[in-house]
Amino acid sequence: MKVVIELDTEELVRVSGPAKLHIVKGKVIVLGAILMPGDEVMVHGTRSYAVKCVDKCSIEVDIGDGASIERPQAKEEPLDSWISKVDELLDSGCRSFIVVGPVDAGKTSIAALIANRVIYRGGRVAIVDADVGQADIGPPACVSSATVDKYVFWLRELYAEKIRFIGSIVPQRFEKRIVGAVVDLVWEYRKEGIDHVVVDTDGWISGASALEYKAEMARYADIDAAICIGCEGILVDMFKSYFNALKCGAHLLASPKVKRTRDRDVRRLLRSEAYKRYLGQLHERIVELKTTPVLGTCLFSGRLFGADELKELTAILGVRVVAASETNDTINIVVEQYPRQQAIDELISKKAKHVYVRVVGDEVNVLAGIIGPNGKEEAIGIVKEIDYTNMKMKIVTPYQGEIKAVILGVIKLSDDMVESGRVQKCVI
Numbered sequence: 179m180k181v182v183i184e185l186d187t188e189e190l191v192r193v194s195g196p197a198k199l200h201i202v203k204g205k206v207i208v209l210g211a212i213l214m215p216g217d218e219v220m221v222h223g224t225r226s227y228a229v230k231c232v233d234k235c236s237i238e239v240d241i242g243d244g245a246s247i248e249r250p251q252a253k254e255e256p257l258d259s260w261i262s263k264v265d266e267l268l269d270s271g272c273r274s275f276i277v278v279g280p281v282d283a284g285k286t287s288i289a290a291l292i293a294n295r296v297i298y299r300g301g302r303v304a305i306v307d308a309d310v311g312q313a314d315i316g317p318p319a320c321v322s323s324a325t326v327d328k329y330v331f332w333l334r335e336l337y338a339e340k341i342r343f344i345g346s347i348v349p350q351r352f353e354k355r356i357v358g359a360v361v362d363l364v365w366e367y368r369k370e371g372i373d374h375v376v377v378d379t380d381g382w383i384s385g386a387s388a389l390e391y392k393a394e395m396a397r398y399a400d401i402d403a404a405i406c407i408g409c410e411g412i413l414v415d416m417f418k419s420y421f422n423a424l425k426c427g428a429h430l431l432a433s434p435k436v437k438r439t440r441d442r443d444v445r446r447l448l449r450s451e452a453y454k455r456y457l458g459q460l461h462e463r464i465v466e467l468k469t470t471p472v473l474g475t476c477l478f479s480g481r482l483f484g485a486d487e488l489k490e491l492t493a494i495l496g497v498r499v500v501a502a503s504e505t506n507d508t509i510n511i512v513v514e515q516y517p518r519q520q521a522i523d524e525l526i527s528k529k530a531k532h533v534y535v536r537v538v539g540d541e542v543n544v545l546a547g548i549i550g551p552n553g554k555e556e557a558i559g560i561v562k563e564i565d566y567t568n569m570k571m572k573i574v575t576p577y578q579g580e581i582k583a584v585i586l587g588v589i590k591l592s593d594d595m596v597e598s599g600r601v602q603k604c605v606i
């Protein structure tokens with residue numbers, strides 16, 4: 179259904195998708211972007227935005243099922259305060275930003291708004307998406323990034339030009355990898371001459387360790403300003419303690435009072451769509467495990483056992499051991515069937531090391547990162563099989579170049595790209 183809304187200068191409406199806006203007359207601001215007659219904005223079914231008129235406006239809105247157009251109450255809408263704070267920071271020379279805040283506060287919207295303000299001023303900007311659970315630019319379980327050269331309203335409109343594989347959709351226990359990935363990407367953009375960078379983060383903010391990991395990300399990436407959206411109470415003090423030392427300091431912005439939120443099922447569906455985007459046109463690849471490192475595993479991080487040692491383990495455990503390795507303090511074993519606990523206990527006391535047992539097939543459908551010849555992630559893929567006798571791994575991926583290494587994650591994907599399981603420690 180199409181409706182035309184007429185807005186006076188300074189008037190605004192809140193549009194919840196699915197909807198398409200077509201500017202017919204006047205000048206309109208959406209997420210900091212200045213839109214002119216002929217310009218169009220898609221509002222996805224999971225999103226809502228404030229649409230503000232700057233100069234006598236007429237907007238044609240194509241509204242889909244479940245969409246709505248409302249007039250926010252006075253003080254309900256923070257758009258002006260968002261724009262004035264971001265403009266003030268840009269005016270004072272701040273170029274890089276980290277956006278933090280609780281789940282659904284509006285972090286990703288602020289990240290897009292900052293990029294749009296830089297574009298409005300004629301600058302170049304990159305966005306680094308560090309939210310591994312609700313990745314919008316690249317696939318989930320990755321930190322990814324893209325340069326933005328035209329107004330953006332939802333980060334899914336962008337396509338990842340750089341990916342760093344994390345392997346998990348929750349940041350806990352993976353903070354080091356995420357910090358490393360963000361720092362790496364931000365500096366790559368600076369080397370390419372793009373100084374305006376925005377880092378969008380996950381909504382994990384409760385507890386000191388949550389803020390500490392984001393503060394470290396900001397510090398090592400040499401970020402100028404931190405913005406906390408929707409921070410209230412004790413979080414305000416914690417945010418200031420962690421981020422005030424940045425060159426342009428720590429700044430608070432209000433979250434919109436009324437907005438679209440996404441439940442767990444919608445988030446899962448959004449992740450599934452994002453996996454599909456980066457796992458189209460799959461090719462089957464065979465990875466030679468004797469020569470290609472596999473990272474993120476227990477088995478391949480140690481000294482691999484020879485045939486005689488495997489026989490000894492088979493005798494102790496009473497089930498066929500197909501591969502095993504040891505590190506300083508662990509023995510990692512892959513078996514055909516799970517052995518009796520008593521047999522495992524016997525092995526632990528004999529070797530005086532922790533013993534991790536995995537069963538052949540545990541690796542099937544695990545999400546993996548593919549490292550190319552320059553040592554960086556080129557794509558993601560899904561492990562289909564490990565043949566321990568011939569030491570080969572079958573993996574499907576869109577990537578067709580040389581595979582220098584593979585890094586295994588802790589998530590499994592079903593054939594239709596829905597998350598079907600999570601691994602506690604390492605998958606093999």
Ligand SMILES: Nc1ncnc2c1ncn2[C@@H]1O[C@H](COP(=O)(O)OP(=O)(O)OP(=O)(O)O)[C@@H](O)[C@H]1O
Pocket residue numbers: 192224225226227228255256257279280281282283284285286287288309312379380381434436437438439
């Ligand atoms: N000014 C606004 N008025 C109403 N809704 C808004 C406004 N700005 C953003 N929203 C909506 O609020 C919701 C949450 O915004 P956003 O995705 O930016 O938050 P987030 O903090 O990044 O969430 P997440 O924790 O999932 O990453 C979205 O549906 C977005 O469209």
Ligand SMILES: [Mg+2]
Pocket residue numbers: 285286287309312378379
């Ligand atoms: Mg977000």
